[in-house]
Amino acid sequence: MTTVEQTADRAAESKAAPGWTVVVEQELRDLWLGGRGLLLSVAFSLLLSIIAYLVATNTALNFLEHRESVNLVLQVAIAVGGLLTLLAAADAVSGERERGTLESVLLSPVTRSQIAAGKVLAALSLWVASFAITVPYAWFLGRGVGIVGDALVTGVVVGTLLAVFLASLGLIVSLFAGSNRVSLSLSLFVLLALFAPTQLPSNAQQGWAGELLLRVNPLTAGEHYVGKILVSGHAWSQDLSWLASPLAAAALLATAAPILGARFMRLRGGVAT
Amino acid sequence: MNRRQRLVAVLSALSAAAALAASLAGSAGASRFSVSMSRAQTTTHLGDRFTFRSTVVNHGRTAARGLIAHLNVVGLEPSVYVDPEDWSSHRTSYLKALPPGRSATITWRLQAVSAGTFDVYVAVLPHSAIARPPTTGPAVRVAVADRRTLNSGGILPLALGVPALLGLFALAVRLRRSR
Amino acid sequence: MKPAIEAEGIGKDYGSLAAVRDLSFAVDAGEVLGVLGPNGAGKTTAIRVLTTILSPSRGRFAVAGIPSTRSREIRRRIGVLPESSGYPERQTGEEYLTYHARLHGHTRRSARAVASGLLDEVGLLPRRGSVIASYSRGMRQRLGIARTLVNDPGVVFLDEPTLGLDPAGQRQVLAHVRTIARERGAAVLLSTHLLTEVEENCSRVLILNRGRVVAEGTVSEVVRRAAAPRSGRLQVAPEQTDRAAAALAGVPDVGRVTRDGRPGCLSIAFASPGTRSEDAPLNAAVRTLLEAGIVLISFELEGARLSDAFLAMTEAA
Numbered sequence: 202m203t204t205v206e207q208t209a210d211r212a213a214e215s216k217a218a219p220g221w222t223v224v225v226e227q228e229l230r231d232l233w234l235g236g237r238g239l240l241l242s243v244a245f246s247l248l249l250s251i252i253a254y255l256v257a258t259n260t261a262l263n264f265l266e267h268r269e270s271v272n273l274v275l276q277v278a279i280a281v282g283g284l285l286t287l288l289a290a291a292d293a294v295s296g297e298r299e300r301g302t303l304e305s306v307l308l309s310p311v312t313r314s315q316i317a318a319g320k321v322l323a324a325l326s327l328w329v330a331s332f333a334i335t336v337p338y339a340w341f342l343g344r345g346v347g348i349v350g351d352a353l354v355t356g357v358v359v360g361t362l363l364a365v366f367l368a369s370l371g372l373i374v375s376l377f378a379g380s381n382r383v384s385l386s387l388s389l390f391v392l393l394a395l396f397a398p399t400q401l402p403s404n405a406q407q408g409w410a411g412e413l414l415l416r417v418n419p420l421t422a423g424e425h426y427v428g429k430i431l432v433s434g435h436a437w438s439q440d441l442s443w444l445a446s447p448l449a450a451a452a453l454l455a456t457a458a459p460i461l462g463a464r465f466m467r468l469r470g471g472v473a474t
Numbered sequence: 475m476n477r478r479q480r481l482v483a484v485l486s487a488l489s490a491a492a493a494l495a496a497s498l499a500g501s502a503g504a505s506r507f508s509v510s511m512s513r514a515q516t517t518t519h520l521g522d523r524f525t526f527r528s529t530v531v532n533h534g535r536t537a538a539r540g541l542i543a544h545l546n547v548v549g550l551e552p553s554v555y556v557d558p559e560d561w562s563s564h565r566t567s568y569l570k571a572l573p574p575g576r577s578a579t580i581t582w583r584l585q586a587v588s589a590g591t592f593d594v595y596v597a598v599l600p601h602s603a604i605a606r607p608p609t610t611g612p613a614v615r616v617a618v619a620d621r622r623t624l625n626s627g628g629i630l631p632l633a634l635g636v637p638a639l640l641g642l643f644a645l646a647v648r649l650r651r652s653r
Numbered sequence: 654m655k656p657a658i659e660a661e662g663i664g665k666d667y668g669s670l671a672a673v674r675d676l677s678f679a680v681d682a683g684e685v686l687g688v689l690g691p692n693g694a695g696k697t698t699a700i701r702v703l704t705t706i707l708s709p710s711r712g713r714f715a716v717a718g719i720p721s722t723r724s725r726e727i728r729r730r731i732g733v734l735p736e737s738s739g740y741p742e743r744q745t746g747e748e749y750l751t752y753h754a755r756l757h758g759h760t761r762r763s764a765r766a767v768a769s770g771l772l773d774e775v776g777l778l779p780r781r782g783s784v785i786a787s788y789s790r791g792m793r794q795r796l797g798i799a800r801t802l803v804n805d806p807g808v809v810f811l812d813e814p815t816l817g818l819d820p821a822g823q824r825q826v827l828a829h830v831r832t833i834a835r836e837r838g839a840a841v842l843l844s845t846h847l848l849t850e851v852e853e854n855c856s857r858v859l860i861l862n863r864g865r866v867v868a869e870g871t872v873s874e875v876v877r878r879a880a881a882p883r884s885g886r887l888q889v890a891p892e893q894t895d896r897a898a899a900a901l902a903g904v905p906d907v908g909r910v911t912r913d914g915r916p917g918c919l920s921i922a923f924a925s926p927g928t929r930s931e932d933a934p935l936n937a938a939v940r941t942l943l944e945a946g947i948v949l950i951s952f953e954l955e956g957a958r959l960s961d962a963f964l965a966m967t968e969a970a
Contacts, residue, residue, distance in 0.1 A: 217758045227752045234651060235743040239644035246640050250633035257629035264520055264587045265560055301739020305800065307706055309756035310729045334636065341632055345622070346521050434585055435563045468706060651743075651784070 220311030224319025229326055232289065238327060241285055246334050252277060253338045264346060265432070271343045272431040274335065275352050276424055279360040282331030283367045283420075284392060290324035290371025291388035294462075295381040295470060304468055317376075317462025321368045321455070328364035332357060348431055355430045359423040362447040366419055367392070369454035373461055379470045395420040416443060419450040506534035507541070509598050509611025517617045523585045526614055528596040530580070532572040540601030541569040545582050547594050548613075554590040561587055561594075589620035655718050657682045657808050657840030658703065664711035665698050665864075672698040674864040676712070680840045680857075682807065685830065687855030688844040691967050695864040696844045697736050700810050703842070704733045717807045729757065732801030734794075736812035736844070742786035746777055746796055749785060750803060757804035764803075771799035775829060791822035798829050802837075809833055812844045823847070827854050848960045858959070862967045876962045884922045885935070888950040889942070891916035900945045906934035917950065 232238040256262070256270040294317075297303035306316060336353065343349035371388050378384035398414050398421050405411050415421045426443040429435040512527040532538045545565040549556035558565060562584045569578050584594070593613035600606055656679040663676040673695040680686045690696045701707040703714055705724035714721045717730040741749065747768050754764035772778045775795040780788065788796065794814060801809055811830060815823040831854055834841045843855060851858050851872065858875055860868040868875045889897045894917050901910045901921055908922035923934040935954065942949050 217760050218755065220756065223752070223755045227748075230748070231741065231743065234647060236644065236648055236651075239640065239647060243637055243640045243644055246637040250637055254629050254633045300741070301737050302741055304706065304735045305733075305738060305753065306756070308704060308728055308731075308733045308735075309753065310725050310758065311756050312725065334640070337632055337636060341628065347523075433559070433563055439563065468701075 219315070220309075221315040221319040221322070224306075224311065224316050225322045228293075228320055228323030232323060232326065238330065241327065242330050242334060245281055245285070245331055248281065249274065249277065249335060249338045253342060256342060267342070267346050268348060268434075269432050271339060271346065271348055271352050272428055274338055274342060275356045275427060275431065278331055278335035278339075278356060279363060279423070279427070280396070282328040282335075282360060283363050285327040285331060286324050286364045287367040287371040287388050287392055288385060289327050290321060290368040291375050291378075291384045292381060293320035293324060293372055294375040294466060295378045295384040296375070298468065298470065299381045303466075307466065307468070312463065313466040314459035314463035317372055317459045317466060321365075321372050321458055324368040324371065325364055328360060328368075332360055351430050355427045359427050359444070359447060362444070362451045363419060363423050365451040365455050366447065369451075369458040372458045373454065376461055376465045377470055384470075392420075399424065417446055419447040422446045506538065507532060507598050507600075507609045509543075509596055509609055511596070511611055511614050513614060514612065515615035515617070517619070518586050519619045520586055520589045520621050523583065524616075525581055525583050526594075527579050527581050528611055529577050530569065530572065530598050531577040532574055535574050537574060538572040538600060541572060541578075542599045542601055543567045543569060543580050544597050544599070544608075545584075545594065546597065547584075547592055549588070550591045550593060554588050556588065556592065561585060586616065586618040589618050592616045592618065654682070655715075656680055657684075657718075658686075658714070658716055658842065660703065660712065660714040662712035663699065663702055663709050663714055665695075665702050665707060666710040671864050673702065673709075673861075676861075676864075676866060678859055678866065678869060680808075680842060682840050683834055683838045684857065685834045685841040685843055685855045687851035687858040688842060688861065689846075689848065689851060689858060689963055690861035693863075694861040694967075696861055697812055698864075699861070700733070700735075700812050700842065700844060704728070704731060704810055729804060730806055731808045731810060732804065732806035732839075733810045734797045734801050734812060734814055736816065738797050740785045740788075740793055740796065743784055745782050745784055746772060746788070747781040749796065750799055753800050754803040759803070767803055771802055774802075775799045776825075791818050791825065794818060794822065794826055795829070798826065798833075802833070805837070807839055809839050809841045810844075811841065813846065814843070815845065815847060815850065823850070830854055848963060852959050860963060860966055867966045868962070872959050876959055884920060885938070886913065886918065886920050886953045887938075887942075888915075888917050888952075889919070890948045890950065893917070893947045894919065896945060897942055897947045900941050900947065901938055904934070904937045904941050907938055 252274055256267075256274075262270065294303065297306065307313070335356065339352045339356065340349050343352045370391065371384075374388045374391070375381075375384045378387060395418055398418055401411070415425060422443045422445070426440055426447075429440045429443070430437065508531045510529050510531075512529075516524055516526070518524050528543065530541065530543060543566070545558065545562060547556055547558040547561045562582060564583065567580045569580075572578055580596070582594075582596070592615075594616055595610055595613040597608040597610045599608045658678075658680040660679070661677050663673055664671060665673040676695075676699055678686070688696050688699070698707065702709045703716060705721070705727050709721070716727045719726045719730060721727070744752070747765075750768035750771055751761075751764045754767045755761065759767055769778070769781070772781050775798055777792060777795055777799070780792065785793065785796070798811075798814065801811070814826050814830065818826060827850060830841060830843060833839050843850070845851060855872070857869070857871055859866060860875065887897070894912065898910050898912070898919055901907050901919070906923060910919055910921045912918065913920045921938065923938075939949065939952065
């Protein structure tokens with residue numbers, strides 16, 4: 202390559218947007234203007250509407266049950282928002298592979314780690330939208346019991362940590378899955394497995410083993426923290442240790458996703474080279 | 475009274491005196507402290523938060539170590555269930571060593587989670603090898619007025635409006651793309 | 654001037670299977686190299702190695718003067734139309750090209766301009782705002798070709814660009830291929846099954862079989878080297894048929910002479926040329942007929958085509 206071409210390359214690079222932003226923008230367009238994201242948002246808002254209506258028209262609810270209802274709305278938002286984010290990320294690479302559109306993206310000069318990062322960020326938009334939709338419901342239900350602020354702040358903190366964790370997880374599964382069906386199924390299975398401890402009997406959740414299981418699992422730890430703030434009225438700092446696993450999981454997988462993307466984003470899934 | 479009988483009487487008197495001394499010493503240990511509250515009563519509404527302060531004074535001659543102050547909530551109406559943990563998540567306070575004649579003030583934050591009439595009081599216990607009776611302060615009478623925390627009237631516009639707005643937006647985007 | 658593509662000893666293994674073995678060739682700017690081979694010959698693998706999608710197991714290469722160790726820079730300089738290229742159904746043609754232009758470093762504004770220009774070039778400008786789901790197969794291939802040009806590449810790789818197209822579509826695509834090489838001066842590597850495509854559009858051809866290069870050169874060089882058996886069909890005046898057959902039977906390197914049933918028509922088989930010029934038997938046959946005073950109405954040579962050379966090389970190996 203000549204010096205002129207190298208200079209032109211560098212000049213073009215400095216003016217053009219970074220590759221990951223181009224990927225994010227296009228993925229957002231595909232997700233939202235393509236229609237899938239909006240339809241999912243409508244479905245989610247219907248779910249919240251049903252829950253909110255049932256809660257609001259239940260005149261027998263006492264104060265504590267009312268607080269628990271706000272907690273329920275927030276937990277549903279975090280769970281469903283996380284699920285949608287996970288599924289979008291799980292489709293990100295394996296879906297493109299099956300649709301035959303991955304190769305043309307890999308043929309661009311954008312690095313694979315940037316492509317991976319862009320896809321994770323775009324998947325996170327589903328969480329952002331889910332939370333935004335939840336705000337009016339949380340406000341309506343929470344204003345009577347004075348926990349709107351607590352609900353929204355805990356929701357955004359815990360929900361974002363979990364969404365980052367799930368989006369990164371979904372992308373990593375998508376990198377290695379042999380097909381899109383495997384990617385989506387495996388991601389869903391992992392999510393259900395993470396939610397499973399919440400269904401254990403309450404005496405099984407107590408004791409050092411039960412508490413360890415709940416603390417190590419980022420989903421149950423996050424759910425526990427939100428509950429303590431909203432239902433038990435704890436202060437922010439009182440149960441901060443419960444945020445350790447969501448924070449660690451989010452940080453670890455968000456770091457791993459682009460690194461693994463750089464190494465394993467290929468035309469065929471699987472770990473074999 | 476013979477010699478033996480006199481001995482039994484003396485021994486009985488001595489043990490009674492010892493017991494009395496011990497009980498006097500015990501009650502003298504509990505009454506070393508006093509607990510006072512910043513107010514005698516308060517009126518609030520369901521869901522509101524309120525605070526009050528309690529002051530523990532060491533009337534003894536030596537420093538008091540390991541004092542534990544504990545908040546309790548008692549419902550005065552049998553029909554109202556009370557779990558003090560719902561009212562306050564910080565119900566136990568471990569005090570620093572209290573020199574003789576000094577006092578410590580604790581601020582308690584509560585939220586009225588049930589409507590009705592309640593007494594709130596603070597008990598102070600010394601942490602010792604032998605269980606000693608607590609010292610309690612006067613109760614604060616809390617009257618919690620009920621109120622509607624849920625306004626079901628406004629839910630329909632929200633429950634219908636949000637999905638409708640999103641649906642319309644989705645339709646508009648779809649139509650615009652298909653042109 | 655350095656070749657636009659230089660490959661030296663490229664090999665690619667999938668476990669114990671060698672998909673590509675010892676691939677060495679060069680392509681100059683403005684040249685169109687046709688890559689032929691049966692299914693599983695290693696054409697697509699070779700292209701994926703050269704376009705940095707796959708890492709070679711052995712060997713080295715340079716594209717546009719950039720060594721294989723700098724894969725990102727190579728991708729800046731090449732345009733590729735993969736064989737099984739899919740297209741996002743819900744994007745419009747304009748959005749698709751704009752996106753890829755931006756991936757290749759264009760700003761938003763210049764990407765839109767590039768997209769418009771390329772859509773016009775491939776005849777898709779009237780459909781710029783339509784979603785790709787509404788495009789025909791031919792339109793998608795043209796869109797794909799447009800995409801290969803978003804970065805004004807110096808080297809273009811086209812893997813089966815006419816696959817699944819009707820003759821008109823094939824013609825359109827091949828016209829674009831010629832334009833890319835001629836007007837843009839890009840080196841083009843064209844992988845195809847259609848031998849006529851290669852004969853009509855490629856300056857040189859590379860035949861792969863089971864991962865190896867079995868022939869390389871111009872079309873005529875490859876045909877000659879393949880020593881494909883040739884035959885001919887001639888037509889003489891019907892009353893001179895027997896004399897023509899007798900005269901031809903005595904010509905050296907002419908094998909069997911048979912009548913094919915139609916008046917005046919004879920089929921002759923030439924022996925392999927050996928060390929002599931491939932045209933020697935043909936010239937001798939025609940000279941013999943003329944010297945015998947036989948009127949030669951028509952002479953059609955068979956077996957001197959690329960297709961025969963291709964079959965001979967890929968079946969024998």
